[in-house]
Amino acid sequence: MEALKHILRKQPDKLHLLTELLETSVDGTRDIFVNRPLSMAHIRYIGFDMDYTLAIYNKREIEDLAFRLTLIKLVGLKGYPEDILTLPYDVDHVIRGLLIDHRKGNLLKINRFKQVCRVHHGTQPADLSLYFNDRINQSDMQRFASVDTLFSLPEAYLYACMIDRLEAGDLGAKDYTTVFEDIRYCIDLIHRDGSLKSEITRNLARYIYRDPHLPLTLDKFIQSGKRLFLLTNSEWFYTDLVMEYLLETDTLGYQSWRDYFEMVFVSAGKPDFFKGQNPFQVVNPDTHEETPFEGDAFVPGTIYSRGNHLRFEQLSGAQGNEVMYVGDHIYGDVMRSGKDSNWRTVLVVQELEDELGKTEELEERHQRLKRLSNRRDKLLYELHIHSSHLHSLESLKVAISNFSATELQVLHRTEEELQESIRKCQKEIAKTEEKVAALRQELSRSYHPLWGPLFHDGDEISRFGDQVRDYACLYTSRVSNFFFYPTDRYYKSLRDIMPHDRWMELSR
Numbered sequence: 001m002e003a004l005k006h007i008l009r010k011q012p013d014k015l016h017l018l019t020e021l022l023e024t025s026v027d028g029t030r031d032i033f034v035n036r037p038l039s040m041a042h043i044r045y046i047g048f049d050m051d052y053t054l055a056i057y058n059k060r061e062i063e064d065l066a067f068r069l070t071l072i073k074l075v076g077l078k079g080y081p082e083d084i085l086t087l088p089y090d091v092d093h094v095i096r097g098l099l100i101d102h103r104k105g106n107l108l109k110i111n112r113f114k115q116v117c118r119v120h121h122g123t124q125p126a127d128l129s130l131y132f133n134d135r136i137n138q139s140d141m142q143r144f145a146s147v148d149t150l151f152s153l154p155e156a157y158l159y160a161c162m163i164d165r166l167e168a169g170d171l172g173a174k175d176y177t178t179v180f181e182d183i184r185y186c187i188d189l190i191h192r193d194g195s196l197k198s199e200i201t202r203n204l205a206r207y208i209y210r211d212p213h214l215p216l217t218l219d220k221f222i223q224s225g226k227r228l229f230l231l232t233n234s235e236w237f238y239t240d241l242v243m244e245y246l247l248e249t250d251t252l253g254y255q256s257w258r259d260y261f262e263m264v265f266v267s268a269g270k271p272d273f274f275k276g277q278n279p280f281q282v283v284n285p286d287t288h289e290e291t292p293f294e295g296d297a298f299v300p301g302t303i304y305s306r307g308n309h310l311r312f313e314q315l316s317g318a319q320g321n322e323v324m325y326v327g328d329h330i331y332g333d334v335m336r337s338g339k340d341s342n343w344r345t346v347l348v349v350q351e352l353e354d355e356l357g358k359t360e361e362l363e364e365r366h367q368r369l370k371r372l373s374n375r376r377d378k379l380l381y382e383l384h385i386h387s388s389h390l391h392s393l394e395s396l397k398v399a400i401s402n403f404s405a406t407e408l409q410v411l412h413r414t415e416e417e418l419q420e421s422i423r424k425c426q427k428e429i430a431k432t433e434e435k436v437a438a439l440r441q442e443l444s445r446s447y448h449p450l451w452g453p454l455f456h457d458g459d460e461i462s463r464f465g466d467q468v469r470d471y472a473c474l475y476t477s478r479v480s481n482f483f484f485y486p487t488d489r490y491y492k493s494l495r496d497i498m499p500h501d502r503w504m505e506l507s508r
């Protein structure tokens, strides 16, 4: 109701927003999920990243664009065959959270124990035995690259395509690592030399989705006394164009998008912003010229660049734990801010809406899998109990030699009964396990035919899921989901379960 009143007060003519709101507010895919408790009442400052956080990109269009521009660079600068220019982009081939092993030319999905769950060599599935005895050290940059932002998906798919070409003998003397380095160089270049951004800014509506609830959400935070700031790695000229597009003026009485934010930081150089000591610069919004900032407090309306979080806290007067930062990059936005500062963090995971929508669609099968898995776990528990009784009985027979004939008969009969129960349990476990494996595979393919669900693999949490859980206080699919919650809400985490917590349930 609070959200409805807010719209009616601010935009009485926006009936379509009310309709959308009513539809969205009952849709669980737009929920906010809690890893660590967070009290919004204690948050005074809310910072936002821009790309893939405030600005939701049209995945298909932008990835295709990045793929295409990189192919042009590979042909022009690195001598790749011209016919690669006609390669179609497959937006569904890779998912976030994969690792590129550029020593072996593979894409990997690993779980939270750093075990490899799925392997592709180029675009083709490969055998897991390739990694049988291989310890995956994901921070070994000499060997692995992490597909951890949505910007890196076209890079991963391009690598897979080029490995196919390498294996077909089309890339001369290049090896797996050189191909990776060529692609990384060219994709960095399209970001650096402006080719990607100039195309996006020519047609913002094609590449960026304008979320109608975003201005309302920011306004709601402001009305409740929160102080907002923008902290992005993008340059001023690009930030200005994108933000202007996102927060169209006049609707809520703001003259410019800059009026939503008390402070604006561009070219922030995250993750260095959280661990380095770069001084702040002042950006001239007209000439884009940067000069050192020498004041002892931020001046509202000024554009700053570079900087670091400690100086931010001194100049703004914010305590670390009063700041909540919302971003989409696990390493640059959430992990570094969580490790090197006391800032509370929110991760925007755009894929959540699809992932949760799929889970809803597959609910009946998920319930069946849960029942089967519970049955298997219960049987395993029973097997453990029978086996330990049998073991105790055998130890008893060794320890005590003077049993009477009747006692020995009883012992023998009990032993036979236990052995029979163990055989039954083992048979039932094998049957149930087979059903679990088949159903799990079917479910997994429904999420993604090649890589399965984003947050899991089999019974385990994926590396991506593990990072989301470890580093983000909250996670959600988009910033405007906060619109549906009170601005002083206490976000409470669910009770954490340890394996021994299931003991009662299994032993019944």
Ligand SMILES: [Mg+2]
Pocket (backbone or CB within 6 Å): 049, 050, 051, 052, 053, 327, 328, 329
């Ligand atoms: Mg971003």
